[in-house]
Amino acid sequence: MSFEEDYDVVVVGAGHAGCEAALACARLGLETIIFTVSVNSIALMPCNPNIGGSSKGHLVREVDALGGEMGKVIDRTFIQSKMLNRSKGPAVHSLRAQADKAEYSKTMRMVLENQEHLTIKQAEVSELILNQNNEIKGVKIFTGGTFNAKAVILCTGTYLRARCLCGEAITYTGPNGLQAANHLTKSLEKAGIELVRFKTGTPARMDGRTVDYSKMTEQLGDDVIVPFSFTTDPDTIQKDQIKCYLTYTNENTHKIIRNNLDRSPLYAGVIEGTGPRYCPSIEDKVVRFADKEKHQIFIEPEGLSTNEVYIGGMSSSLPEDVQLEMYRTVPGLENCKIVRNAYAIEYDCINPKQLYSTLEFKNIKNLFAAGQFNGSSGYEEAAAQGIVAGINAAMAVLDREKIIIDRSQGYIGVLIDDLVTKENREPYRMMTSRAEYRLLLRQDNADLRLSYIGYEVGLVSKERYNKVVLKQKLIDNEIERLKNTYVGSSKKVSEFLISNGSSELKSGSSLYELISRPELDYYIIEEIDDSRESLPADVMEQVNINIKYSGYIEKQIKQVEAFKKLENKKIPVDIDYNNINGLRNEARQKLISYNPVSIGQASRISGVSPADISVLLVFLKSIGR
Amino acid sequence: EEKGIDEFKNKIKDMFINGLVNYNDEVIITNERHVRLIDDSINSINEIINGINIGISEDFISIDMVNAYKNLGLIIGESIEDDIVDEIFSKFCMGK
Numbered sequence: 001m002s003f004e005e006d007y008d009v010v011v012v013g014a015g016h017a018g019c020e021a022a023l024a025c026a027r028l029g030l031e032t033i034i035f036t037v038s039v040n041s042i043a044l045m046p047c048n049p050n051i052g053g054s055s056k057g058h059l060v061r062e063v064d065a066l067g068g069e070m071g072k073v074i075d076r077t078f079i080q081s082k083m084l085n086r087s088k089g090p091a092v093h094s095l096r097a098q099a100d101k102a103e104y105s106k107t108m109r110m111v112l113e114n115q116e117h118l119t120i121k122q123a124e125v126s127e128l129i130l131n132q133n134n135e136i137k138g139v140k141i142f143t144g145g146t147f148n149a150k151a152v153i154l155c156t157g158t159y160l161r162a163r164c165l166c167g168e169a170i171t172y173t174g175p176n177g178l179q180a181a182n183h184l185t186k187s188l189e190k191a192g193i194e195l196v197r198f199k200t201g202t203p204a205r206m207d208g209r210t211v212d213y214s215k216m217t218e219q220l221g222d223d224v225i226v227p228f229s230f231t232t233d234p235d236t237i238q239k240d241q242i243k244c245y246l247t248y249t250n251e252n253t254h255k256i257i258r259n260n261l262d263r264s265p266l267y268a269g270v271i272e273g274t275g276p277r278y279c280p281s282i283e284d285k286v287v288r289f290a291d292k293e294k295h296q297i298f299i300e301p302e303g304l305s306t307n308e309v310y311i312g313g314m315s316s317s318l319p320e321d322v323q324l325e326m327y328r329t330v331p332g333l334e335n336c337k338i339v340r341n342a343y344a345i346e347y348d349c350i351n352p353k354q355l356y357s358t359l360e361f362k363n364i365k366n367l368f369a370a371g372q373f374n375g376s377s378g379y380e381e382a383a384a385q386g387i388v389a390g391i392n393a394a395m396a397v398l399d400r401e402k403i404i405i406d407r408s409q410g411y412i413g414v415l416i417d418d419l420v421t422k423e424n425r426e427p428y429r430m431m432t433s434r435a436e437y438r439l440l441l442r443q444d445n446a447d448l449r450l451s452y453i454g455y456e457v458g459l460v461s462k463e464r465y466n467k468v469v470l471k472q473k474l475i476d477n478e479i480e481r482l483k484n485t486y487v488g489s490s491k492k493v494s495e496f497l498i499s500n501g502s503s504e505l506k507s508g509s510s511l512y513e514l515i516s517r518p519e520l521d522y523y524i525i526e527e528i529d530d531s532r533e534s535l536p537a538d539v540m541e542q543v544n545i546n547i548k549y550s551g552y553i554e555k556q557i558k559q560v561e562a563f564k565k566l567e568n569k570k571i572p573v574d575i576d577y578n579n580i581n582g583l584r585n586e587a588r589q590k591l592i593s594y595n596p597v598s599i600g601q602a603s604r605i606s607g608v609s610p611a612d613i614s615v616l617l618v619f620l621k622s623i624g625r
Numbered sequence: 626e627e628k629g630i631d632e633f634k635n636k637i638k639d640m641f642i643n644g645l646v647n648y649n650d651e652v653i654i655t656n657e658r659h660v661r662l663i664d665d666s667i668n669s670i671n672e673i674i675n676g677i678n679i680g681i682s683e684d685f686i687s688i689d690m691v692n693a694y695k696n697l698g699l700i701i702g703e704s705i706e707d708d709i710v711d712e713i714f715s716k717f718c719m720g721k
Contacts, residue, residue, distance in 0.1 A: 436691070566706075599705075610702055611702060617705070
């Protein structure tokens with residue numbers, strides 16, 4: 001006899017997407033249940049032991065600004081922290097933290113366990129329940145139970161019909177030997193969902209006692225640690241940090257790999273799925289970049305309670321014996337012992353063009369999807385989708401307006417728009433080059449950009465939101481003061497300017513104008529700024545950036561205005577592309593297939609040219625839009 | 626009305642014979658909208674050159690490059706603006 005329970009929201013999967021989604025729904029007061037094949041593996045980091053990095057750090061900050069959890073958990077469980085790209089412009093400053101994997105997972109799990117309105121259940125979801133109108137009604141689990149729900153969020157990651165390949169050895173498991181989820185795929189296909197097969201890989205883990213660090217270069221964390229979450233007081237997180245190490249492959253390594261390519265499932269045609277272009281295995285790198293004499297390898301500890309180290313940059317699906325041979329050619333790893341073999345994993349996921357920008361399925365009402373199930377890769381990409389899907393599932397249940405973050409508002413917007421609008425033939429990885437408005441979408445201003453959404457939705461408290469409003473006010477006021485504070489050509493000012501390599505003043509100038517000079521900035525100007533009062537460090541940082549880059553910021557704001565105009569030109573839902581003359585056939589097919597909601601989105605579909613857009617604009621005009 | 630066409634033609638003939646019409650290697654832009662877009666592109670390109678000379682980060686220079694590219698694209702139909710339809714059709718009559 002099976003049983004039945006009622007919930008508001010069901011979340012399938014408790015990885016980084018599932019955790020954010022479930023917490024968002026529960027925190028908005030909805031009775032939420034989250035399913036996982038392994039409670040011990042909640043928020044597991046199955047690959048690299050770090051959070052953040054270039055563009056990914058931006059996503060973590062944005063998730064935090066919306067009221068999400070990842071930033072808070074990494075602030076509590078990091079073992080090394082570094083701000084990357086400090087020497088370059090603020091648009092690409094990125095925070096990256098090494099995590100104690102076990103602590104991260106445990107900490108996030110405790111957050112879920114103690115969350116009101118949230119139930120955790122270890123079970124495999126095997127079936128979707130739909131009504132005759134193709135609306136989601138709940139799920140069934142393998143052991144027979146039925147869970148009715150008003151909304152369901154699929155966050156199955158890399159577990160659907162997963163199999164792991166280590167050379168010729170194939171095991172039908174999810175990552176890290178965990179149970180795969182083999183039943184749901186059939187139900188998804190029956191519901192009309194189109195699935196594809198992707199692959200990704202992970203490197204070996206070594207026994208740290210067998211690694212000779214003296215042959216490698218030390219990689220240290222920052223002296224002053226910067227937190228991820230806007231809610232973390234920096235003073236509370238300064239601590240001792242572990243070291244990482246840098247070493248390189250060499251021609252011997254590459255020779256072994258080349259000699260054994262026929263034993264690599266990727267090259268022997270055994271792996272079906274398409275792999276990530278920007279996260280290639282070492283086999284991929286050696287073949288694709290044949291001229292490169294050496295590849296960077298980062299040795300990263302996996303946690304404080306283990307000796308295991310992660311071999312970053314050397315993921316592989318080569319057989320066990322080849323792995324040992326190739327790893328041992330790397331300086332420092334000559335006597336290494338492998339604790340866990342490298343392997344490739346294949347899994348079912350969807351083509352995300354089946355989703356709206358709200359992450360709801362176009363053809364199945366109240367069914368949402370987030371994470372690697374959508375064809376992305378990375379913990380941060382998963383968390384970003386998770387919180388948006390969670391918020392929107394909650395909005396659907398509460399009959400409120402869903403949120404859409406667009407390309408000009410955040411990296412989350414770029415991520416989601418890329419997933420649902422572009423052709424994704426391989427796992428999608430976020431990079432700064434994907435964002436058009438990088439100068440505006442900095443990691444240092446994520447709170448100013450997105451907190452209001454978190455507040456309106458209900459995930460960010462009024463108290464926290466007021467702090468953000470105050471911060472913006474302090475910034476605006478200070479910039480105003482600098483615009484209206486003038487200095488003349490006094491002796492003090494002249495000496496100051498000369499000593500800083502700047503030209504003297506012929507007449508009076510505002511402090512704002514002086515700060516704009518390339519050789520000066522807000523901090524240096526303090527010497528001649530008599531009316532300055534002390535301000536928080538993050539406020540000063542924003543004042544400095546806004547003044548120094550005001551010219552380019554203005555230009556980018558104008559670009560955003562043009563972008564918004566096309567985004568706001570909506571395409572009628574009932575449009576029939578077959579009846580529009582002047583479209584090229586390829587464009588017509590693509591428009592029918594993707595069903596864009598706006599001219600802006602249509603223009604980003606590959607195969608739709610500017611000429612086709614002009615045709616659409618004329619058409620819209622002719623029907624009075 | 627067709628008045629003065631013959632005089633007009635003769636005047637052009639005179640100018641041509643007297644070497645007052647340069648037709649060799651000039652690109653003639655007949656469209657006021659194109660002139661404006663080209664001027665904007667030149668401004669952006671000058672900013673790019675300036676930016677490179679003073680050594681600012683590529684992220685800033687790329688903003689000017691996008692602007693230059695977009696403005697040139699609006700001439701040859703590679704870029705779109707929301708009001709491009711209004712722009713073009715306001716300049717000539719479509720008829721019914």
